[in-house]
Amino acid sequence: MVAALLGPDARDAQRAARSLYRSYGPELYGFAVRRLQDPGLAEEVVQDVFTRAWRSAERYRAERGSVRTWLYTIARSLVLDAERRRGRRPPPPPADAPADAVEPTEPIEMALLRYQVQLALSRLTPEHRQVIELVHFRGLTLSEAAELTGLALGTIKSRLHYASHSLRLALEELEVIR
């Protein structure tokens, strides 16, 4: 994909850029918004990520890291720049912002990891998210989760098994774990 950006054919390069954006743009935007709490600034950051990636595509080396890692490295740097320009003070969060969304003093590496785990969770089916929420975040036992959902205990165990494997896969796709 990155190699096609460098090709002599403008249409191939455009297709590659579109594909690159569709693969990574939305998640980069999500990270930028979460961190900056400013959709307009996040748009600028994502635009700059792709412009910078375009300009430095010839320096990308697959053996040094994945495309996602490369783009996140650029994004991290641009988000930090944006924070510095703004004086590290995010605007007041919107009234409907999730409570965990604003951690302005959190190191950016931690913020990125937190975001990627949330992103992985968002990729699970509602049933898989539910079982993880019940047993992990609400601290229910398997029996309590079965009773609350009206499902058989065996079904809850099986659902947790598949939910865990789906979550691992999502985290692997996002390169959080290998």
Next chain:
Amino acid sequence: MTDCPQVSQLLAAHAFGLLEGDERDLVQAHLAKCPACRQAFDRLRTLPPLLDLAGGVEGRIPAPPPLLEASILAALPFAHRSRSRWRSSGQRLRRRAPARLRRAAAVAGLVALGAVLALVLPQLSGGPRPSGRLVLRASHLEPDARAVAVLRPHPWGTEVDLHVGHLAPTRGAQVYELWFVSPRGRLSAGTFTVGPSGRAEVTLAAGAHPGQYVSIGITLEPDGLHPARLGPNVLHARMST
């Protein structure tokens, strides 16, 4: 291991610390003697601490605005990347010709290029112009509307890749129409309709050449069969000079 299938179904529950009594004993005894299941368990054991970071499953992941993709693509100068400058290092020529030959080849190349451009692009004053990218501003009629236009000059006129969003859906015979506007009049580049999504990506064209027109605009025409500048202005952008 004969009890691997049964235990493997319980590994996730064990990783979350949810097993009790006989089941927990069964899994622990099995893990002590089965490297494959132990490896699988170790992989699952990484999940709870990562989930603690997330803090919950309710966090919404913000989606980018629909026009961000168009805006990013429009900002990348696809047609103007110098092939030599952007060639990857692996493709660089390892051996270079002597400087005298390179200069001669460059002069010959420039002469040939100039001749070709003079033939096919007479209106571009000797060289290809950059593709123009315009962000159109909404009128009070549809204040939420957004549009990005990428203008590509050709020998026959101008091609426009238009990406619009948050436009009111067209109804009945209504169409939106894109115009090139000059002090002396307007030239239509074509019409398009918009569905319930409010978005459209179209390529339109007109026999308009750079420098002849000062702005582009989009109107909402009441009758697609007779789009005769009757409709109000919806979006507008001045061309950079």
